[in-house]
Amino acid sequence: MKKWFAVIGDPIEHSKSPFMHNTWFQEMGIDAAYIPIHVKRENLREAVAALKLLGASGWNVTIPHKEEIIQYLDELDPMAEKMGAVNTVVRQEDGTLKGYNTDxxxxxxxxxxxxxxxxxxxxxxxxxxxxxxxxxxxxxxxxxxxxxxxxxxxxxxxxxxxxxxxxxxxxxxxxxxxxxxxxxxxxxxxxxxxxxxxxxxxxxxxxxxxxxxxxxxxxxxxxxxxxxxxxxxxxxxxxLGMFVHQGAIAFKHWLGQYPDTEEMMKRLMEQLK
Known part of the structure; x- marks a missing residue:
């Protein structure tokens, strides 16, 4: 079954994460998709439940949800626990949700x-x-x-x-x-x-x-x-460097492979200029 991933936040329309991850999927021959989802603070609990119900393999978390999302996860990576903030969620094989901080x-x-x-x-x-x-x-x-x-x-x-x-x-x-x-x-x-x-x-x-x-x-x-x-x-x-590298680390948590960050930096630099 095709895997799918997302980024949740408020605002979200500025995010280049969908372009970055979908480009990596295409370049690496991975059958997956990545979408942006606008989630307001008051809807975070329902959003996490919906992502889980609909079978998302993982997602990124951006402003303002990085701390609040912890209460809706089953497990935290030790560094994320120490930091008290999560920007990457992995749906594990048993369906539980584990939070990481790659920022x-x-x-x-x-x-x-x-x-x-x-x-x-x-x-x-x-x-x-x-x-x-x-x-x-x-x-x-x-x-x-x-x-x-x-x-x-x-x-x-x-x-x-x-x-x-x-x-x-x-x-x-x-x-x-x-x-x-x-x-x-x-x-x-x-x-x-x-x-x-x-x-x-x-x-x-x-x-x-x-x-x-x-x-x-x-x-x-x-x-x-x-x-x-x-x-x-x-x-x-x-x-930009932080954005690309935190995304690459998240990608590896999800799929076990580290994508090409150097080429992605060049592509995004051109877009953002």
Whole structure:
């Protein structure tokens, strides 16, 4: 029977996941399909039940469902459990649902592919949602020892810092004042998304020249955050690398094969330009 997969989120129309996965299926000769499904927060329980009932082999989870979906899954990968956020669901042979987080590993892979390893740099993550949380745990797992988190609601950042066992939680105002301390600054909110609110999460007046500025948003490719950081002499890391690598890791969880990320990066770069 033909397998099918999906991505659920709100909004969802901006997502390039269907293009990416369907291209990989075609290139690799896999009889499968991948579709986007718009799911509002209040309908998440019903959506998970419907995906399971209709036989989805797995799906990706995007904003704003990465944390809430956990309560509807049967099992979590240890890293996803530690992160408290899921972006990939696998329907196992016995029909149970297992959650993974590929965001963090995908981000670190993309960061190091773009600018090399800078584990000695102090890192600031702006945003304490599911993506920011996943990135924070992955950075620590990969050996980045100084990771701080800034968020509009400081208590959310404090919660992640406590679980990490190191680092500092900051308000957005405090992050602005201390920005010059950081060699890597990561914009991990949905701000700048083509379907959402534009603008900057914080002022970049204090950004170090030659700092590394990364964004998790990939559509548009150059967000307001990256454009402003580039003006100030920062090294830019778009969200495209994270998007492709997290998708490739999810693909491997579903089908046991790792697809061609290099060619996909080129294809999506052309589309997003």
């Amino acid at each position: 963090g590993a995908g981000f670190v892979h993309a960061l190091e592919e773009a600018v090399g390893k800078h584990k000695e740099n102090k890192v600031l993550i702006i945003g304490a949602g599911g993506a920011g949380r996943g990135i924070a745990f992955a950075l620590k797992e990969y050996g980045y020892k100084q990771v701080d988190i800034a968020n509009r609601t400081v208590s959310k950042a404090e919660s992640i810092i406590q679980e990490l066992g190191s680092g500092t939680a900051l308000s957005l105002e405090e992050a602005e004042k201390q920005l010059s301390q950081y060699g890597i600054v990561i914009q991990a909110t949905s701000l700048g998304l083509s379907t959402g609110e534009s603008g900057l999460p914080i002022s970049l007046d204090g950004l170090q020249k030659e700092a590394i500025a990364a964004d998790i948003v990939y559509n548009p490719l150059m967000t307001p955050f990256l454009l402003e950081a580039e003006k100030r002499g920062a090294k830019i890391v778009t969200g």
